[in-house]
Amino acid sequence: MILSRRHLLGSSAIGLAAAALPRSAAATSPRRTAPNLFIGTGGTGHTYPGATLPFGMVQLSPDTGVERWETCSGYYHSDGSILGFSHTHLSGTGIGDMLDLLVVPARGPVVLQPGTREKPETGYRQRYQDEHAEPGYYHVALDNGVRAELTVTERTGWHRYTFPAGAGHILLDLSHLVLDSSDSPPLIADALMEVEADGTITGRRQVFRWAKGRTIFFALQLSRQPDRITFYGDDDAEQPAGSRRVTGRRLKAVLHYADAGKAPILVRCGLSGVDVAGARASLVTEARHWDFDRTRRDATARWQPALDAIKVEGGTADQRTILSTSLYHAQLAPTLFSDVDGRYPGMDGQIHSVPKGGAAYSTYSLWDTYRALHPLLTLIAPDRTKSLVDDMIRQTAQSPYGPLVWPLQGKETGTMIGWHGVVPLAEAQAKGIEADYAAAWPAIRRRSFDFTAPDKDNSKGRDLYDRMGYVPADKWFESVSRTQEYAYDDWASSHLAAAIGEKGDAARLRERSGNWRNVIDSSIGFARPRFADGSWWTPYDPIQLGHMPKPWWRDYTEANGWQATFLNQHDVYGLIWHMGGDAKFEAKLDALFNAPSTLPDNAPPDISGLVGQYAHGNEPDQHAPYLYAYVGAAWKTQAMVRRLCVEMYRNDPDGIIGNDDCGQMSAWFVFSALGFYPVDPVEAAYVFGSPLFERAEVTVGNGRKLVIEAPGNRADTPYVAAVTWNGKPWTKSWIAHADLVKGGTLRFTMSAKPNPAFGRAPADRPPSNGRTPA
Structure with a gap:
């Protein structure tokens, strides 16, 4: 693909009058044209389709891969399966980083590794269909039966997961990042996840990928508290039952729901580059309710003047x-x-x-x-x-x-x-x-x-x-x-x-x-x-x-x-x-x-x-x-x-x-x-x-x-x-x-x-x- 697009245009450009160009359609009356957020998500564009606001801190988007140059943004249109949904992304860059705090809605046995693009069934990856993206909102139907929806405020990411009837769980993968593998040097130097007294899950990680030593803090809240939480440390070591805190480099947590399909599960996550208190303040200021649709409408409204420019x-x-x-x-x-x-x-x-x-x-x-x-x-x-x-x-x-x-x-x-x-x-x-x-x-x-x-x-x-x-x-x-x-x-x-x-x-x-x-x-x-x-x-x-x-x-x-x-x-x-x-x-x-x-x-x-x-x-x-x-x-x-x-x-x-x-x-x-x-x-x-x-x-x-x-x-x-x-x-x-x-x-x-x-x-x-x- 790189070579074909690299050499796409080889003929002379100066004699344009003789070149074959498509004839335009008749002029139309003034109206807003919706953007196509999938432009650039293939080829070498390196863009992502998920939800964000103009110049927003949170870029909540699906990730399809982390180990190829094509997936510098975390997403490549033809990959065919989704790892989950992370909160920070780079748009169009030639070097990858970010992808902080991957959230994976899952059913069946707990699987802690992502699997491969070729065989997603070997991990927590999911094939998908019915994918849709618009400014400030994204949804997709995963093949495990979960409908995932995303929207944002400036500093918070909002998820709405609608499970089929029965049990389900949500995996939080704090070890997920660009171009990492099991034999890599440790790109995460310090990480923490814990459950605080009010049920908020907070944490941090320091990453040495491209921006060496950057630290991100998060505070995550759930509309329905899980029946139990299991923490996993380095090498996917399960922590003792009832643990409320884990530290290390490659951390995960699983939020278990015996009846996940009873009602949609909403996740809202605030971010900060300073401390957990800053991430919590993002939630207090920008997430004062649990109305996902209202947040989506607000995101749409924030985009309108920017796109009407x-x-x-x-x-x-x-x-x-x-x-x-x-x-x-x-x-x-x-x-x-x-x-x-x-x-x-x-x-x-x-x-x-x-x-x-x-x-x-x-x-x-x-x-x-x-x-x-x-x-x-x-x-x-x-x-x-x-x-x-x-x-x-x-x-x-x-x-x-x-x-x-x-x-x-x-x-x-x-x-x-x-x-x-x-x-x-x-x-x-x-x-x-x-x-x-x-x-x-x-x-x-x-x-x-x-x-x-x-x-x-x-x-x-x-x-x-x-x-x-x-x-x-x-x-x-x-x-x-x-x-x-x-x-x-x-x-x-x-x-x-x-x-x-x-x-x-x-x-x-x-x-x-x-x-x-x-x-x-x-x-x-x-x-x-x-x-x-x-x-x-x-x-x-x-x-x-x-x-x-x-x-x-x-x-x-x-x-x-x-x-x-x-x-x-x-x-x-x-x-x-x-x-x-x-x-x-x-x-x-x-x-x-x-x-x-x-x-x-x-x-x-x-x-x-x-x-x-x-x-x-x-x-x-x-x-x-x-x-x-x-x-x-x-x-x-x-x-x-x-x-x-x-x-x-x-x-x-x-x-x-x-x-x-x-x-x-x-x-x-x-x-x-x-x-x-x-x-x-x-x-x-x-x-x-x-x-x-x-x-x-x-x-x-x-x-x-x-x-x-x-x-x-x-x-x-x-x-x-x-x-x-x-x-x-x-x-x-x-x-x-x-x-x-x-x-x-x-x-x-x-x-x-x-x-x-x-x-x-x-x-x-x-x-x-x-x-x-x-």
């Missing part, structure tokens, strides 16, 4: 479903991680509290989401962006590593490279989100200039980057990507420094943000590994991932020379000049999209969704289709963007061409389907592409509406002939964020034929590095 007409029914699903996926993370009293675990190992009205968050997939997810939230949910920015500033100041990289439940995973937590801050500042940016500056400055500061692999070689102007390929792995991504973080940090009056630091960072030039060999027009003596890797092959035979020592991060060549987002005109001017740059872009879609055997599966050597299934060059606008060939951007919207996304479990990465792939679709995209979020400008629908209404904050019209838009009209803004002709191939957030009407005249004159004049091209080529 964008409404569309036109396109096909599938495209409207993909849009609503993308909007849903774009509002799952970052996830809430502060208790009802505001406490949260900081990355300094201390417990902190947010100010009244504030919130702390987890699951910042920043290497991915700075590109489109955070800009989308800034546009459609500025209040949420304000909350996230305030949190990122606090956590930046508290973290021993400074700017956020990939924090998960109070632990900095340091995943990927760079320190891209500065980008959403700089973007928000540029777009008028008020916050105390100066409070984050000492930590940002330390990451930028103190080369003895602690590191987690994400910023290796900063000293060489500062002294030599690049990271040498014979000193550090992923050197080409490091140099370019450090340069982008310098660009973002320079804006923050200037905004708070640190002019000297701003100047130094802005100058250093030009270091990208030192790994782009202008003689061949490619990003190329460079060694400490100044020489380039030879013989050079842009298809390869690096000069070293060892697969882990790559010169690019989840990319090759083709994709890394277009990594630059903040100095596009500098890149164009460096590569020989408009004509050569345009030809190089053409070559990117038309090169053979071949990859070396050691390429990671993340490099997927190939059009030539452009890889839409991964983030490094997702802005590349929009770069044509910078050389005055906006029509080529329009052609490619429309093709990607049509071919890379489907209303199907295998409907996302790569990992959704906490909503980044989905956010790309949302922006591109609307007709514009933030190539450089810090520039606070959007480059036009090709709108997919005839009409869109976008809520942009403070009750303002942005209306995007493309009357008569069809599958065979991907080109923009003309644009008006609030009724006046608009010749530019871009528009500023400051204009769009005022509200108004952006109208595209679409055509089956390209208009090469649109956006051709230098004065009409998008700004980059604060300038245009005019």
